Amino acid sequence: MIEVENLHKSFDGNKVLRGLSIKIKKGEVIALIGGSGCGKSVLLKHMAGLMRPDQGHVIIDGNNVSTLKGKKLTTLREGLGFLFQGGALFDSMTVFENVAFPLKEKTRLSDKLIDERVFHELENVGLSGSEHKYPSQISGGMVKRAALARSLVTDPETMLFDEPTTGLDPVIGLSILNLISSCHRRLSFTGIIVTHEIPRVFEIVGRVAMLHDGVVRAEGSPKEMISSSDPVVRSFVGEDAEAWSLCEPERSGSQDQ
Ligand SMILES: Nc1ncnc2c1ncn2[C@@H]1O[C@H](COP(=O)(O)OP(=O)(O)O)[C@@H](O)[C@H]1O
Ligand SMILES: [Mg+2]
Numbered sequence: 001m002i003e004v005e006n007l008h009k010s011f012d013g014n015k016v017l018r019g020l021s022i023k024i025k026k027g028e029v030i031a032l033i034g035g036s037g038c039g040k041s042v043l044l045k046h047m048a049g050l051m052r053p054d055q056g057h058v059i060i061d062g063n064n065v066s067t068l069k070g071k072k073l074t075t076l077r078e079g080l081g082f083l084f085q086g087g088a089l090f091d092s093m094t095v096f097e098n099v100a101f102p103l104k105e106k107t108r109l110s111d112k113l114i115d116e117r118v119f120h121e122l123e124n125v126g127l128s129g130s131e132h133k134y135p136s137q138i139s140g141g142m143v144k145r146a147a148l149a150r151s152l153v154t155d156p157e158t159m160l161f162d163e164p165t166t167g168l169d170p171v172i173g174l175s176i177l178n179l180i181s182s183c184h185r186r187l188s189f190t191g192i193i194v195t196h197e198i199p200r201v202f203e204i205v206g207r208v209a210m211l212h213d214g215v216v217r218a219e220g221s222p223k224e225m226i227s228s229s230d231p232v233v234r235s236f237v238g239e240d241a242e243a244w245s246l247c248e249p250e251r252s253g254s255q256d257q
Helices: 040-047 070-078 095-106 111-124 140-152 170-187 222-226 231-246 248-255
Strands: 002-011 014-024 029-033 055-060 080-083 158-162 190-194 207-212 215-220
Touching: 002 040, 014 040, 014 055, 014 190, 014 215, 040 055, 040 158, 040 190, 070 080, 080 140, 095 111, 095 140, 111 140, 111 170, 140 170, 170 190, 207 222, 207 231, 215 222, 215 231, 222 231
Parallel strands: 029 190, 029 207, 080 158, 158 190
Antiparallel strands: 002 014, 002 055, 207 215
């Protein structure tokens, strides 16, 4: 469970977060949407303990991330996976070495167990056979898959995805969203997906929150967001989503397959 309460953060007078509150239940994944520069990445960084709030706090599974220090913060971070915006791999390491990296850093597993975990995770993201390639030798979509495998290999309880599909072509982007969804079914983490993939992300989340002017301007199911009368939400969610909602019966049928 993630609880954000009255979070404030400014940079040199630029008030980015202005009393933001949101709760995400254990095992739930929500989509976080909002204009460019509105503070989505800043919010995720507070959740990961990478930024300290001016006021307010973030509580993850009962631990106040905003005040934790030293070993306790390290332990909390170990239970957290972060797929960064631009989610780069280490260029000088193979795909295998990249995915093995957090296990080597954070655990005392034997090399044999690490090998097993890494091969298993790479299989799950469809990268079997590419273990020994370097990031420069694979496509952008494969880099994202590898970064996803790296963030999931430690089996985190909380996953933060910052624009996981940005820069990918639409088909590959959709496959990454579907992959996140199947990983969630398998691992049941609590998570947030920051994305501009509207309406496509609506297929894989039960709830959407929209950030605007430093607070959560609106939250609800994809359907509620689409039928919102709030002009700010409407301008953001737009006509694509309305068209999407009309196709819904077919969509939910195909999802069960
Ligand atoms: N470390 C920082 N120092 C100064 N300003 C920052 C820093 N990080 C973010 N900002 C500012 O905070 C605002 C929100 O940024 P960000 O959260 O990255 O936006 P987005 O919603 O696109 O992810 C932007 O105006 C950005 O310039
Ligand atoms: Mg961002």
